[in-house]
Amino acid sequence: GRKFFVGGNFKMNGTVSSIKDIVHNISTAKTDPNTEVVVAPPALYLLLTREHLDPKFEVAAQNIFDKPSGAFTGEISASQLKASGINWTILGHSERRTVLREDDDFIASKTKSAIEQGIGVILCCGESLEEREKGTTVDVVTRQLDAVNKMVDKEAWKNIVIAYEPIWAIGTGKVATTEQAQEVHAAIRDWLSKSVSSEAAENTRIIYGGSVSDKNCRELAKEKDIDGFLVGGASLKPAFVDIINANQ
Template sequence: MRKKIVAGNWKMNLTLAQGEQLINDILQAGLKLEEGQEVVIATPFPYLLKAKALLKNYPGFYVAAQNCHSEKSGAFTGEVAAEMLQSIGVDYVILGHSERREYFQESNEMLARKIDQALANGIKPIFCCGEPLAIRQAESQNDYVAAQLAESLYHLTAEQFSQVVIAYEPIWAIGTGLTASAAQAQDMHAFIRSQIANKFGREAALHTTILYGGSAKPGNAAELFASPDVDGGLIGGASLVAADFVSIVTKLS
C-alpha cells in the first residue's frame, strides 16, 4: 500500500506567529489519519524548528523544507544545505517546484544534485514535475514530463528512488484558479507511473506516491483524490487557511 499524503506548501507567506496559529488551528481540528496517511507542512526556513516542535506529538504529521542547495556546503551565502535540514529533524524537502524552476532557473541537472543531497541526509524529496500551458496546448506534455523524470531521477538506484515522492504540477493551473480536470490529472499520473515502471519496475511504480499539485481545494479534492493514480495533493493557497486545508485532508481515501 502506498502512502496517501496531503502536503501544504506555505511558500513565502505568514509571520512566525501566524504560522504557529495556523498549525495549532489544524491540530485542534482533530484530524483522524488512517494508516498510511500523512500530513506534511512545508514552512519557510525560519519556522521549521517551531513547526517540528508543534507537530512532534502528532503521529502522521511531518515537516518539509521548500528547497535545499545542490552542494553539501561551501561559500553559498544565503543558501541552506540538506545536512543543515537533517540536523534539525526535517522529514521532507520540496524540490523542483515550478516557481523555483522559473524564477531561479533550476535545471533538471541541478535538481538531480539536490535530490542526491536530500537522500544522502535521509530527507525524502517531494519532486515536482509538470508542463506549462504552451506545452499542454502543443499536446507534448508527456514528453516534457518524461524528460524531467529521466534527467533528475533516473540516476538513482531502486532503493534510493523508493524514498522519493512525485508531485505533478500542471503549471498552467497554479495560482490561476484553473484546475486540471480529474481525468487530465489521472491521465498524467498514470503516465508518470508507467514511466517509473519502465525504469524501476512495476513494484516500484505501484508503491510510488504521486501527488497532484495544481490548485486543489476543498471543492475538487474529493474527485481528484478518487482517481486511482492520484495519492493526495501538494497544496498551495488553500494550505494557508486551516479550515480549507483540514477539509482537503479529510478527502484522502
C-alpha cells in the same frame, strides 16, 4: 496500498504569529490517521513549525542546496535539515524552475543529496500551458523525471513522492479536470514501471498540485493514480484540514 499523502506548501507566506495559528489548527484538527501530512513553511519558520506541529506530522523545506556545508551564502543543506528534525524537502517546484531558473540537472543533483542524507523528497514536475497545447505534456514530465533517475539509484524512489503540478493550474483557480490529472498520473506510473521498476510503479505516491481546494479534492482523490495532493494557497486556510481528509 499506497498511503495517501497531503503536503502543504506555504510558499513565501506567513509570519511567526500566522504560522503558529496555522500549525495549531492542523495539529488539533480531527485528521485521517491513514493520511501522511507534511507541511513546508518558509525556511525561516522551519524550526518554529517543528516545535509547534503535532509530532505525528512531518515538516518539509521548500528547497535545499546540493552540497553538505561550506561557502554557499543563503543556502541550506540536507544534512542541516536532518540534524534539525526536518525530514522532507520539496524540490523542483515550477516557481523555482522558472523564477529562479533551476534546471533539470541541478534539481536531480539536489534530489541525490537529499536522499543520501535521509531526507524525503517531494519532487515536482509539470508542463506549461504552451507545452500542454503542443501535446508535449508527457514528454516534459518524463524528461524532468529522467534527469533525476539518471542520478539516483532505484532504491531512492522509496523516499520520493512525485508531485504532478501543471503550471497553468498553479495559483490560478483553474484546477486540472480529474481526467486530465489521472491521464498524466497514469503516464508517470507507466514511466516508473519502465524506467525504475514494477515495485516503484506500485509503491510510489504520485500526488496532484494546482488549485486544489476543499471543493475539488474529493473527486480528484477518487482517481486510481492520484495518491494525494500538494496544496499551495488552501494550505494556509482551515480548509486544508478538509483536503487532508479527502480520502476518508
